[in-house]
Amino acid sequence: MAAPWDLPDYDDHEGVHLFHDPDSGMRAIIAIHSTHLGNAAGGMRFWHYPDSAMAITDALRLSRGMSYKNAMAGLPMGGGKAVLLADETRTKTPEMLRAFGRAVDTLGGRYVTAEDVGITDDDMVVIKGETDYVSGLPVEKGEAGGDPGPSTALGVFLGVKAAVNRALDQDSLEGVHVAIQGVGSVGGGLARLLAEQGARLTLADTVDARVAALAEELGADTVSVDEILFVDADVVSPCALGAVLDADSIARLQCKAVAGGANNQLATREDGGRIFERGILYAPDYVINAGGIINVGLEYLGQGDRAEVEARIGKIPERLEQVWQESAATGDPASTVADRIAKQLIGR
Missing domain, CATH: 3.40.50.720 (NAD(P)-binding Rossmann-like Domain)
Structure with a gap:
């Protein structure tokens, strides 16, 4: 398999991080495209890929898209994305989620995670137990955040x-x-x-x-x-x-x-x-x-309530x-x- 920087979609990423936790079976890729505007923000995807190259390519494409999305949405956040690799049965365990949370924490805030395909806001609660660099958590009615x-x-x-x-x-x-x-x-x-x-x-x-x-x-x-x-x-x-x-x-x-x-x-x-x-x-x-990242981005930044979220979505x-x-x-x-x-x- 080619190195990540040799792939067509590498596009000058700041970093591509590969994580493996043998005890839980967690394997994850966290791609950080840009932190020019702030911490790289983007959801984590739980998906089964036929091979590792396809998983890395997906992470790269999604990460670059988050840089562009956050910039166009006017958020003071960079772009990143995570892929949590699933097996063919798509078995997801709390131990895997906690291990992923610890992986996110090692990056010291350069990447802020949230939910994407295959992940729920309840999963984010488990991850929150291991790191503060997480958004998309359950919130009270009228607040920014929650399911994007x-x-x-x-x-x-x-x-x-x-x-x-x-x-x-x-x-x-x-x-x-x-x-x-x-x-x-x-x-x-x-x-x-x-x-x-x-x-x-x-x-x-x-x-x-x-x-x-x-x-x-x-x-x-x-x-x-x-x-x-x-x-x-x-x-x-x-x-x-x-x-x-x-x-x-x-x-x-x-x-x-x-x-x-x-x-x-x-x-x-x-x-x-x-x-x-x-x-x-x-x-x-x-x-x-961009509506979802506006919602969880404002939640993480502590900037505004649901009314502010909808006002910003209204600018799309x-x-x-x-x-x-x-x-x-x-x-x-x-x-x-x-x-x-x-x-x-x-x-x-």
Whole structure:
């Protein structure tokens, strides 16, 4: 396996840390992309990878995305990400979580963790027993913090509305057809918010029971996960895992806009250009899905309550519009514009 700095996605990371605790079986990667704006903040993902190289690549891509996301969200925090490696059975134990907490603590605050895929706020309580460099803990109603999923969903919802306004020249979501890939915490929350505004929904998820129940609740249609991106819809919203937009899938899109909550939706940087060339409006993922890190970031920083969280999430459409306006003016893809702005903010 190549060294991390030889991988295409290394991108001048400040550090890539590998941890192993034999007693608990914990194996983890913590990637720190930038601390230019402050402590590197980003969630921990519990996932099974076919090999170590794929795990490290995912950590690198997610970490860089957090640098850009936190910068674009106006948070005084850098970007980092952790991957807690799962076995094929995805067995997660308190001992593994505690060992991970001790690993985070050895970095002395350069990295602040929170929950991501496969991790809950109860898991964060276990980790909190070993380190103070943690956020996303259960909080009282009205306070910043807790599960970031609903905050991410709110930001994506506002971003979808902004995309509909620009791509369809329509203020209302009534009758707008949105195809959502993945209906977990973020995608499911997004679906409910869209349904309240009269949107027409098509849903897909790898968990059949989950998507069937939500479709019945909201009166939505369902298709397979292999079909969802290619539904003839106004908006396609990827809200599962990343790298779903590549040369093949982009060529098959039948939508006017792509606006979703998944991280790293583009398989390669060139894919942003492919979407742009097709005339499809793209909402850069780390701009539209920043609601969760705004929530747990303000919790960690002790800056504001739930009202402040929602006020900052409310600025996501403004940031998207800034990107789209510059894209239209320069002829550069929205993904390129967003990267350029974010790099300037983190001094690169």
